[in-house]
Amino acid sequence: MDGVHREVKRALEIDLEEIRLLAEAAAMAPNIVIRYKLLRHIEDELREVFFWNHHLGHVEYAGRPPYYPPYDPYQAEGGDKAKSEE
Secondary structure, eight states: OHHHHHHHHHHHHHHHHHHHHHHHHHHTOSSHHHHHHHHHHHHHHHHHHHHHHHHHHHHHTTTSSOOOOSSOTTGGGTTHHHHHTO
């Protein structure tokens, strides 16, 4: 389980670092179009962070009562729209 935990945590750390770097680039963007594209990319990376965070919760709570995230997992996917598609 340590290998899985380490790999999932590393994936989460990589995505968080990508968000940090993209945010720095967006802050230095020369115009609104480039800034917009960078912010949209941050939005996509944020969805991945929610996925890895949720997965890490399951890995860390393995063998214990079920893990329930403190947020609505559908919220990162578009809120009520994702719920209504089920």
